Amino acid sequence: MNALAFYLLSAAAIFSTLMAISRRELIHAVVYLVLSFFSLALIFFMMGAPLIAALEVLIYAGAIMVLFLFIVMMLEMGAAKIPLTPFRKVWGPAVVIAAVIFFSMAILFFGTPQTAVSPMTAFVSPRRFGQALYTKYYLAVEAVSLLLLFALVGALYLGKRDNNP
C-alpha cells in the first residue's frame, strides 16, 4: 500500500517536473512545478516528516511559486514564440554536467556501501527540530537570515523609484 503510494507520487513528481521544464506557457510551467512540490511534500509526509512536508507546501508551493505566478501574470509574457534555450550554443556544458552527475550516481548505486549499518530513520518532533535549529545550528540560521536581509535591502534599493535624480 505504502509502496504503491510512493511510486504513484514519485511518478507524479517526475512527470510534473518534466512538464514544468518543457512548457512554453509560463503559467502552465508554474502550475506543474507547484504540483511537483506538492507530490514531494506528500512523499515527505509518508516518510514520517510532516514538518518538512508542511514547510515544503507552505514555503515553496505557497509562497515562492505564488510570487512567480504573480510576476508572470503581471508581466503578461504569454507563450514564448522562439525556443527558450538557444540549443546549439549551450548543449556542450549541459552534456558534461549531465554525464558527471550520471556517472557519480552510477558509482553510488553500484558501489559497495562503506558502512556496515544502514542509517537510521529519525522521527523528530517540531519542538526538537526548533530547539536544534536555534541552539546547535544558530550560526547557520543567523547567517542565512542576514543573507536574506541583505537581499531585501538590495531589492529595496534597486526597486526604489528615482524621484530626484
Added chain:
Amino acid sequence: MNSCAPWLIIIIKAFLILFVTLTLAAYMVLAERKLLARMQDRYGPNRVGPFGLLQPLADVIKLITKEDILPTQADKFIYLIAPGVVAGTVLLTFAVVPFGAPVKIDGVTVQMPVIDLNVGALYFLAMSSLGVYGVALAGWSSGSKYSLFGGIRGSAQMISYELSMGLALVPAVMLAGSFSLNDIVAAQSRVPFVVYSPLAFAIFLISVAAESRRIPFDLAEAENELVAGYHTEYSGMRFGLFYIGEYVNIIVLSALAVTFYLGGWHGPGPLWLSFFWFFLKAAVIAFFFIWMRATLPRLRYDQLMHLGWKFLVPLSLANVLLTGFLALMFHWRNV
C-alpha cells in the same frame, strides 16, 4: 477486521465532515441573506419553505441546471480546475480541526480531527496559501481584463494578509508549546488563550476577514469596478464552487479562531456538550463576519495594503515579542 478499523473511522469522519460542512455552508448563505436583510430593514428570502428554510436547496438546483459556459479566450484546463482549487483547499483545512472532545466508541478513543498532525497549525497555513492559486489562476485563465485585475488583487491581498495571520498564530503556538491543534485546545482547558493574548486574537480576526475576501476586504471582486472580479466569467456550478468555497471558508476560519483562541470545544457541562460549545462559539464568530459585512464600507486598495503591511504585520511582530516576554515573566507555559 480490526486492522482496517482506523481507516474506516477516518473515512467515516471525512464523509461526516464533508456532509455537515457543505450543509452548514448552504445554510450559512441563507443565514447571511436573512441577517443582512434584517440589518438593512428588509425581509430576506422567505418564499421557499417555512421562513425560507428551503432556499439553499432551490439555489443549488438553480446552480446545477445552469449552463457551464467556457469563454473562447479562456485557458481551458486551468479555467476548469481553478474553482476546485478554491473549494478543495478550504475543505481540506477541516481535516485538522478538533470540533469536539474525544469520543469513546466500543472501547476505542476516537479523536475528533480526521488527522491529528503534529504540525496542524502549519498545515492550515499551507492550505490557505494554496488557496491563493485558485483565485490567481481563475483570474488569469478567464481571458478577461476584469478577471485578471480581480485575480491579481486577490492574490496580492491574500499573500499580504497571510503574513499577519501566521504571526497572529505564533502566540497560541508559543503558549501551548505545540503546533498540534489537539494540544492547543488541551492547553486551553481552563483559560482560553484570548485572555493571554487578546491582541493576537484581534489581529487573527482581521487577517482572516481579509483572507476570506469579504466586505470590507472584497477588493478582488469589487462589483462597481471589476464586474465580479476573478469569477466574472464563471457560471453554473463552477461559480457555485467559488460561492460555496467562500462560505465554507468562513466556517472553517471561525472554527480555527475558536480552536486557537477561544478554548476550542471546552465549556461547562458534560463532555458530550463539547460539540455544542464548539458550534456555538464558531457561530458567534461567523455572525461577527456577517455583521461586519452589513456594517463596514469597502476599503480602498492602498488602504488595504497599508493596513496589512504597515499596521498589522509590525503590530503582530511586537505582539509576539510581548507575549513571549509575559509568558517568560509569569510562567504561562504550563497553564
